[in-house]
Each structure stands twice: as C-alpha cells, then as structure tokens.
Amino acid sequence: MPFIDLETLRFDAPERLWLLVVPLALVPLWIWQVTRRAGDMHRLRRHRSVPLRERFRPLGGLLFWLCVILATASTIVALARPIARTSLLRTAGVDLVILQDASASMHVQDVEGNRWQRSMRFLRILGESLSWREDRIALALFANLATPQIRLTTDPNTFFFFLDHLDQAPPFRLEDDTTWDTNIETGIHWGLRLIDKDQELHGPSPNSKVFVLVSDGQAWSGKVEESLLAARKYGIPLYAVGVGTSAGGIIPAPANVPTGEELEPGAEEEEPVFVHSLLDRSSLRDIATAAGGYYFELDQQTDREIASTIISAARERAGTRGTEERTEELYWRFLMAAAVLIVAALLFVRDRGEMWIHTAGAAAVLFIITELMR
Structure with missing residues (x-):
C-alpha cells in the first residue's frame, strides 16, 4: 500500500x-x-x-x-x-532464463504431440503467468551445442513470436550429429552469458534471476557440476521441469538414412538402429537439488501451478527498485x-x-x- x-x-x-x-x-x-x-x-x-x-x-x-x-x-x-x-516501495521483477532442451529425444511421442510440442505449451503458460511490467524472460536452446534465441526482454511479443513459429519442431535437425546429445553444461553456460551480456548493456538489475531447465534428462554430457557451481556463485537457482514418461518411446530416424534403392552398387543395406528414450527423473532431480531449486514434472501438476510456483519462489528473492513518488x-x-x-x-x-x-x-x-x- x-x-x-x-x-x-x-x-x-x-x-x-x-x-x-x-x-x-x-x-x-x-x-x-x-x-x-x-x-x-x-x-x-x-x-x-x-x-x-x-x-x-x-x-x-x-x-x-x-x-x-x-x-x-x-x-x-x-x-x-x-x-x-x-x-510506493517498488519491488523488483523476475528474470527467467529458460534453458530448453532441443535434442533428438525431444521428438519422442510419449506425450500429447511430442516432447518438444508439450514443452512449448508449457512455456506459453509460463509466459502468460508473468506480469511483464518489471519481469523479463530469455531463452536458450541446447543439444550438444547451445544457441541463445531471445535475450532478456520485457516484450512479450518477442517471446510469443518464437513460440508461434517454432511450436511444432525444434530448429536443430535430426540429420545433424550434434542434435543427438544433451549437454546441460553448455546450456547453463549460455544462460550465464545472457545474464552477463545484459549487465554489460544495461547495468546490474535488482530482478531475481532464475534458470528454468525444460528437458527429458536423456543422455547428459558435459561437466554439469562445474556449470552448477558457476550458477550458484551467481546466486541463481535452477528449477528443472521434466517432460516425457517413464515408458518413453523411440526417437524418429533421421530423414537422410539411405534406403536400399539409394545405396551405391555393391553396398550392403544397414539395419536401422532405433534409439529408445525415456524420462530420466533422477538426473533432473539431482541437478535441481544441486542448483538450489526444485524438480517439477509436466502432467503431474497443471502447467499453471508449476509456472506460479516457480515465479512465486523467484519473487520472494527479488530486491527493490527504490521508492516511487x-x-x-x-x-x-x-x-x-x-x-x-x-x-x-x-x-x-x-x-x-x-x-x-x-x-x-x-x-x-x-x-x-x-x-x-x-
């Protein structure tokens, strides 16, 4: 008041x-x-x-x-x-840095649509739950490599534009070898770079910063412990959101796998290799705990409940922007x-x-x- x-x-x-x-x-x-x-x-x-x-x-x-x-x-x-x-004492907002898994296992259809499409629906609810007055959001995709998609912004149109145009499939192609790996170290590294770049451009922000990792936890690589230690030095907790099921499913084969008609004369046709992927809850839970956050799972709670819990926890850590007269x-x-x-x-x-x-x-x-x- x-x-x-x-x-x-x-x-x-x-x-x-x-x-x-x-x-x-x-x-x-x-x-x-x-x-x-x-x-x-x-x-x-x-x-x-x-x-x-x-x-x-x-x-x-x-x-x-x-x-x-x-x-x-x-x-x-x-x-x-x-x-x-x-x-009026103005409370600072929330900076959500979303680390979205875009590896090959996100094509598995063990949830409605597939894991990627399910993740996009959750991110839309997460964006709708923000006030967008002082709150900001950033997005980085990762597989073996990571690519920042959206820098920290208070413009909801930028975030929802991405969701509208990439809600069906991730930008990483199954034909690329780098898509068949999930490197959380690279994802957190790029998340920290997004925050560093924002401070370089706009100066320190009193907003509470939070990493939101959305992944199935399949086939982790990289030195995760070092990345988590760096995040804790920044004082940034990580909340993991699991997508997928324990039963899992088969990752679709790349479109460039040669068939018998496309093989060169004398070459033998190789039997297709099917990779089974399932939700690795224990890995995601361990990562969230080590980073000072919590683990959530889509379809175990409603998307809005998960989004509200994450945002509320972040607001409790927010500073103030001074007094507005x-x-x-x-x-x-x-x-x-x-x-x-x-x-x-x-x-x-x-x-x-x-x-x-x-x-x-x-x-x-x-x-x-x-x-x-x-």
Missing part, C-alpha cells in the same frame, strides 16, 4: 468544503440524542417492572445516523477533490469509505420499509455525486 504524505494534502475544489458545516452541525444533535436515550433507559430500569429482564441496545438506531453523518462528511471531502503525494487523487478513497459506511448503516435499520427508503436515497445521492465528479 502506498504511503500518503498528509503534509502535501491539498484540494482542487476547496470551495466545496464549506458543506462540511452540515455534518458538523449534526454531530452535537447526535450526541444530544445519545444522552437523551441513555436517560430514558435509566428511567425505564428504575420505574418499570417486568417479569423478564429487558435488554436495550446502548445506541439503537442512532448508530445508523452516525454512519450517515460520517458518510456525508466523507462524500463532501471527496467532492473537494483531495490530492496528496504518495510514496507521485501525486495521486484521493477522492475515490473517501467515496469508498462513504459506501462502506452506508452499507454498515443499513445493518442497524430494523424496519424493512425504512431500509428500502434509505437504500433508494443512497442510490440517488450516489447518482448525483457521479454526475458532479465528471
């Missing part, structure tokens, strides 16, 4: 403040009625005898009129257009207080007909105020 500096309070329409004379004049009348009611109750208890003990509400219907008086005063202050300087109109706060008081006043009305009369009157007053505030 913003802090309001009352010393800077002023009114754009101070000529309307004289109307406060009306509720101020009603306050002594209300106090006199309270005193009179107390005297009546005292006399009744002394001079009236009944078989059962009578209980009287101390203020009775006078509470209704107190709420009306206060609501009237609050409405008049709102009509005077109060303005003050407010201070601005001039703010406060009339809506007084109108809200008047509305609450009117609703509270209706709770003290015992006669239903009287309640509807007061409700109609309050609606008419609200209409008049709305027209005046335009």
